[in-house]
Amino acid sequence: MKKRNADSVIELKNTPGIISSAACVGKTEQEGPLSEYFDICFPDDGIGQTSWEKAESELLRTAVETALDKAGLPEDEIGIVFAGDLMNQCTASTYALRESNIPLCGLFGACSTMALSLALSALVVDGNFVSRAVAAACSHFCSAEKQFRYPLEYGGQRAPAAQRTVTGAGAFVVGGKSKDKVIIPRVLIGKITDAGITDTSNMGAAMAPAAADSIARFLNDTNTAPSDYDMILTGDLGKVGSELLKDIMLSDYDIDISTVHNDCGLLIYDMEKQDVHSGGSGCGCSAAVLSAYIMKKMKEGLLKKVLFAGTGALMSPLISLQGESIPSIAHIVQLNFGEE
């Protein structure tokens, strides 16, 4: 592993905490194993809107509103919101927050966006630049299929290695440290890894090397081992990518993460019964799983230390058609519960 001179893992001295979180999802996600954890399950993927893009936007708007409600905070108590999605020009986030009065930083990190927004929220709170920040991300199966692959009406067959973009959104309110909160002691911003994969139906394979690079750098910099964490959670490598990650970690870095690894793309759907190919993906996948299921398990004390590695495949349909391979990235946020 090439060593960087500049710091990789960023230690947060004031360890910002998660004040509240909320998740909103669509129908297929409601039919999966985590439905009881989500705050709002919409009965159909139209989300009461006239286009898939507006539906995606409404998911994010609802998640942010719900997270603020749960925190008991009006929006003008929030100093900054970091938000992103998969839509061209990040329109889902922009239109979701158009009516709000919160200063907005638009992000693009593909499926790594939830980790990126959470990491940056933690930084601005830790640095006392704002008292509270909101981190949010979303995606929608129908808008993503239309933009990245084929409109649903075309009835295209999806490849076995393809992941299903989650219809969902997650939002976190991040603020000062507190004993009874999940805190963020460390973050790592990922760098691009390009394994030369050109098959856009196999993004798990494209992202696995980026996840491996970031996880190995994190463990190396912090002098910790996989056994120091209750879970190393990737989001979202799916079935193909998760197997690859474990193989790469073992073969290239001599690190065995198999006993503590899980993936948001495998958790959100019933991989046996639901027709989701290699599992879930999209900014909304890890956003919904982390903000609902993982937060609940942490607050119950069932998970005390989690490394959340959000992974993203950063290509566009156009640049893929020009023959370029898929650059990938993974940002890491460490989450602790029950410690000072």
Place this chain on the structure above:
Amino acid sequence: MKKRNADSVIELKNTPGIISSAACVGKTEQEGPLSEYFDICFPDDGIGQTSWEKAESELLRTAVETALDKAGLPEDEIGIVFAGDLMNQCTASTYALRESNIPLCGLFGACSTMALSLALSALVVDGNFVSRAVAAACSHFCSAEKQFRYPLEYGGQRAPAAQRTVTGAGAFVVGGKSKDKVIIPRVLIGKITDAGITDTSNMGAAMAPAAADSIARFLNDTNTAPSDYDMILTGDLGKVGSELLKDIMLSDYDIDISTVHNDCGLLIYDMEKQDVHSGGSGCGCSAAVLSAYIMKKMKEGLLKKVLFAGTGALMSPLISLQGESIPSIAHIVQLNFGEE
């Protein structure tokens, strides 16, 4: 003006400074009045690449490389790079930085991206999260026309109020404070303003109210007046938007900025001789003007205090076709020279 409880202007106690900056541009920009200030002027807009998208990417790669060279720093001394562009899924930035080893935060702020990346770079350096950061942004006339309007081969006529997307990129290396550097004492993250404009050929009009809101909030929060600055520089409202901004500031906020206002979109082209309609726009416009011309004038002591308000129109072609109006945003970075 609706008052927020959460802080708007962020004061940077360690006042990070600009170690170096670089700008690369295309042919039309070289033919404009600022050509002597740019580091690299490419003789044609193909930038030696096989597609407009790859050309845009190469502009950014060259700007970052040149800024690092001017700073005398290898890339592994940079803790983080904040970069963005106008391309779908921010591919210009991603592919530009694919070979680099620098941790990447992808941003989307449309034409406000340079201000957003500079503001976030200043924050992470000020908070001591990294020793040095790079802020970068780019755009390309041909890739933007193809994606947002018509392919050039179509020969479409552009509306009089339309701005010309600049073929250019700018990059800044941000690090610790120093006496002989341009420093960043304050930043303000913008919130969305939507004036209901649906004409995507008139983005200056859509963005002017966002610029007015951010500038008024900044002056109000810091208890300063336009006369306290040598320049209030918007990027990029063009001719139509700049006139509107001055009108709105006067009518809605009772603030006269006319004596100190200038706009990157008006500076980069010869508005009399070049066929650029309402002036320049695109992430690369303010990136190139600020990193080359403004930095030079500041280091010469001709400008000592500049408010740089990067403005962005956050719509997508798809959401505009669905009838939605254009949400806009303006982020502000204060730049000082010659003070402790």
